[in-house]
Amino acid sequence: MKKKLLILAAFLLSLAFGIGIAYKFPNGYFKILADTGAVSWKFDVVSCVIMTLISFVLLWLLIDIFFDKKGYKRDIVAFKKYRFFMVDLVSRDIKTKYRRSVLGVFWSVLNPLLMMLVLTAIFSRVLRIDVTNYGYWGGYPLFYLSGYVIFNFISEATNFSLVSILQASGLIKKVYMPKYIFPLEKCCYAFVNMSLSFIAFIIMFCVYLFKGDIPISTDLFKMFLVVVPMFFVFIFALGLSLFLSSAAVFFRDVLHLWSVFLSLWMYASPIIYPLDNLSPALKNVLRINPLTHYIDYFRCVLIKGELPTLEQNVMCVLFSLAALGIGLIAFRKKQDKFILYI
Amino acid sequence: MEADIAVKVEDVKMCYNMPTERVDSIKEYIVKLLRGKLHYREFVALDGVSITIKRGETVGIVGLNGSGKSTLLKIISGILKPDRGNVEINGVISPLIELGAGFDFELTTRENIFLNGSVLGFDRNFMRARYDDILDFAELRPYEDVAIKNFSSGMVARLGFAIATLVKPDILIVDEILAVGDALFQQKCEKRIAELMSGGTTVIIVSHAIEQIERLCTKVLWIDKGKQIMLGDTATVCEKYKMLGQKRGELN
Ligand SMILES: Nc1ncnc2c1ncn2[C@@H]1O[C@H](COP(=O)(O)OP(=O)(O)OP(=O)(O)O)[C@@H](O)[C@H]1O
Ligand SMILES: [Mg+2]
Numbered sequence: 107m108k109k110k111l112l113i114l115a116a117f118l119l120s121l122a123f124g125i126g127i128a129y130k131f132p133n134g135y136f137k138i139l140a141d142t143g144a145v146s147w148k149f150d151v152v153s154c155v156i157m158t159l160i161s162f163v164l165l166w167l168l169i170d171i172f173f174d175k176k177g178y179k180r181d182i183v184a185f186k187k188y189r190f191f192m193v194d195l196v197s198r199d200i201k202t203k204y205r206r207s208v209l210g211v212f213w214s215v216l217n218p219l220l221m222m223l224v225l226t227a228i229f230s231r232v233l234r235i236d237v238t239n240y241g242y243w244g245g246y247p248l249f250y251l252s253g254y255v256i257f258n259f260i261s262e263a264t265n266f267s268l269v270s271i272l273q274a275s276g277l278i279k280k281v282y283m284p285k286y287i288f289p290l291e292k293c294c295y296a297f298v299n300m301s302l303s304f305i306a307f308i309i310m311f312c313v314y315l316f317k318g319d320i321p322i323s324t325d326l327f328k329m330f331l332v333v334v335p336m337f338f339v340f341i342f343a344l345g346l347s348l349f350l351s352s353a354a355v356f357f358r359d360v361l362h363l364w365s366v367f368l369s370l371w372m373y374a375s376p377i378i379y380p381l382d383n384l385s386p387a388l389k390n391v392l393r394i395n396p397l398t399h400y401i402d403y404f405r406c407v408l409i410k411g412e413l414p415t416l417e418q419n420v421m422c423v424l425f426s427l428a429a430l431g432i433g434l435i436a437f438r439k440k441q442d443k444f445i446l447y448i
Numbered sequence: 449m450e451a452d453i454a455v456k457v458e459d460v461k462m463c464y465n466m467p468t469e470r471v472d473s474i475k476e477y478i479v480k481l482l483r484g485k486l487h488y489r490e491f492v493a494l495d496g497v498s499i500t501i502k503r504g505e506t507v508g509i510v511g512l513n514g515s516g517k518s519t520l521l522k523i524i525s526g527i528l529k530p531d532r533g534n535v536e537i538n539g540v541i542s543p544l545i546e547l548g549a550g551f552d553f554e555l556t557t558r559e560n561i562f563l564n565g566s567v568l569g570f571d572r573n574f575m576r577a578r579y580d581d582i583l584d585f586a587e588l589r590p591y592e593d594v595a596i597k598n599f600s601s602g603m604v605a606r607l608g609f610a611i612a613t614l615v616k617p618d619i620l621i622v623d624e625i626l627a628v629g630d631a632l633f634q635q636k637c638e639k640r641i642a643e644l645m646s647g648g649t650t651v652i653i654v655s656h657a658i659e660q661i662e663r664l665c666t667k668v669l670w671i672d673k674g675k676q677i678m679l680g681d682t683a684t685v686c687e688k689y690k691m692l693g694q695k696r697g698e699l700n
Contacts, residue, residue: 191566198552280549281567282526282541359473442529446465447472 109173116165124158149390156394160428167431170438177438184284191283195291200298211302218254218306222247225378240382243321243409244314251307252405253377255300256335257397260343261368263296267347268354268361275448285441289347297340307408321411331407331414339400341426348433352440355447376401396425453538454619454650455501455524460533462494462519462674493519494530494674501667503538503618506641506651508665508682510658510689516674517654521621524652539618539650542568546623547608553597557588557607560596564611578614585640586610602629613640619650638664662686 128150171178204210226246229235237249270288271278278285314320354360375397381389392398399421406412466489471477494516501507509517522528525541550567551560561582565575583589586606596604606629613620620641629637641651641664655661661668661682668685670678678685 187569188566190571191569194563194566277550277567279527280546283567357472357474357477359475363474445528 120158120162123161124154127157128154163428163431192291199295214302215306248409259300263293263343266292267351271351289351293344335403338422338426342429345429345433348437352437454503456536457499458534460530463490497676504648506665508661508668509654511671541619542612542617547605556593582610582614621652623654
């Protein structure tokens, strides 16, 4: 009862915060990518809604932790005990993926490269979009690969996690084990895969470096900042995965809905096309999509050699924490019931 | 909780929802929600069971099929969370609800020993130190590098038992698994359990072999249809339980 009242209070507080943000930063919630061209009250409303939701989730998570300190502590302690198990699971996943074909690693590098070739042909030859105009080094190939790596990670992590609890039902029914291990493990596995497909990016990067399309200067050191967006995306994907894996236990059709959603999501994110090419209004719409911010951050450090702005950092952190919050709250609320449905 | 108590179960109740009425798609859920039919008929598998087990005690649980014994063990080992009531545990549990839980049948004996160790939360060094003992106890040394899908069910049972008992748990839970091995191995298992008991391990056994319970246990809990019928020393409870069995037998 007390908890519910607190959550209500948290909602009102977040609403006030959301309105405040919309008032302080008119025309769109985050100033990154902001364009002066499209001024509309609609963006203020969207801005208010999104900021309210994010801060509400974060406050809710704090309240949840406050009321269940013991449970959260137990989960963290359990991680220490079961980390070996998680490492075992990840290595088993990797082995089964690459044992089947000796060319396994080769394929995870070649696949994005082939896609890159096709899309490069379409975009730079047919549609004549030249991304170097917007300051991206290495033209369309590097532009595509950097977006692909991020999206593919999110899509793999969520797709694997979605069935992770259902797949582990044999174990969950017979042995005690903290259940978040399973989606977490799938995210780690997808992260390893992402690192492998990153090889494709590095190969192309070297090609352009030798061609002289990439300015060799101190700027290149900024590339190492790439671990920051990777970390943000990992947390974001983990939050989504926790939520989805618990939803899939109760509603099996989430599996189908999610794959449809993913393909829509891909086209609603600036992966194969540059954001800079769109109309200001469309740009603002795309900014509602968290993935836009991650991809932008990623490309900013990787193929523009720019330092990310404060707003970029803030937005990525907020989206990651909000996703993690939703995931944790949903997962922990339902995890004791999983066993009755699997 | 006092230091000499290993397991404390207080007035637990466990409900399963009927599998026939499970709703597992969003559409079904919404339809049922709109019609206001979204309350499950629940099946009460356990109600009002309490037991306190001291460190080093060996407790047997008896009851007919479907009386809720396995459910109770699952609650004690944390696999199931009860709808009502409290469970407190003092120490490391090695749950053997079912032999071979956590085994990967494609992997070899060696790999499975380490895998099962990590399933139970033990690291590689810990398992390495006990590796030889486990192999010797299970008498599976010649099969070290054989995938366990090629094992007989008794061999899998032996391996599972060896791992679960050689990690020296504080609390060992054994659910009807002693029956799988041959007579020789059963003797060995009982000896091993007795060793663990004298070493201070708390053991909880479920078995339909009443003589086994009589031989090993200091205390017996009898449950029937989820209700606690009797809890007391082995001789009294077993006698009553056997008497009931006879009566039912005569009726049939
Ligand atoms: N996952 C489940 N979903 C629904 N009902 C279940 C589930 N697991 C067990 N039950 C029901 O709960 C009751 C108790 O089951 P349990 O496995 O605890 O019995 P038991 O005492 O171990 O029986 P046995 O001697 O046959 O092993 C049974 O009637 C069973 O139908
Ligand atoms: Mg049983």
